Amino acid sequence: MFRIAPTPKVLPSELLDRAAKIEPATVGHLQNHGFPLGLRPVTKANRFVGTALTVRLSAMDGSALHYAADLVEPGHVVVVEMGHDRERACVGAMVCFALSLRGAAGVVIDGMATDIAELEDTGVPIFARGLSPVTTRLLGNDGDVNLPVNVAGAIVRPGDLVIADPNGVVFVHPSAFDEMYDHLFEFQDAEPQARIDLRSGVKLTDKFGAGELVRRSAIYLDQ
Incomplete structure (x- = not known):
């Protein structure tokens, strides 16, 4: 059928x-x-x-x-x-x-x-x-x-x-695409500036915020 x-x-x-x-x-x-x-x-x-x-x-x-x-x-x-x-x-x-x-x-x-x-x-x-x-x-x-x-x-x-x-x-x-579009465009449009910032010495963790997220609950072990 x-x-x-x-x-x-x-x-x-x-x-x-x-x-x-x-x-x-x-x-x-x-x-x-x-x-x-x-x-x-x-x-x-x-x-x-x-x-x-x-x-x-x-x-x-x-x-x-x-x-x-x-x-x-x-x-x-x-x-x-x-x-x-x-x-x-x-x-x-x-x-x-x-x-x-x-x-x-x-x-x-x-x-x-x-x-x-x-x-x-x-x-x-x-x-x-x-x-x-x-x-x-x-x-x-x-x-x-x-x-x-x-x-x-x-x-x-x-x-x-x-x-x-x-x-x-x-x-x-x-x-759903209409609802997301502004965020999608902003996210994608931010990449060229992010590359410039990284080349200038900005750390990846500082640029996107992962450093603070990790430090909140990190345990640093002695080697």
Whole structure:
């Protein structure tokens, strides 16, 4: 059985423009969830922001992904749950080419990809566990489109904001991103000045406050 829910609208360009200024690692200073650990860029294109369009595949059946590809609008990020399948690739030359024609901002797979040369040619950034020559089939058995998915431990809902760079991927609810944005921007914007201060001799512990935190409860042992 296939379950198909409405396709999320692409997030506003103003929000995406702000998100493009933020690195996933910056979000990691304020949020502990939403990070699909173990996924990495398999293409040279490795940065994007976009709106999650979710797909769940069942066993070796890639039918739901082919269906979802026709729903993609410019700015969607196709996010694929493959269960425990660590062998089969669900995205290869033809699927990626179709997604590129639809304007996909990126693809995130809790599984494998294939046809790396053709993936590179499309320019679509692909994050996955790796590459494999073994592929899914079109069986018409089961799958979900635009329902919540579990991608490498991260729960992703259709319409979530997706931010990716070479360090990894993070999924953030748009309203949560709005609430965090000022802190995220301030945190990230402070780094250049922090480097200047450290070069001038300021200690790391004094710059960020760890020294005082440690001294409050430190026991200094004689050697």
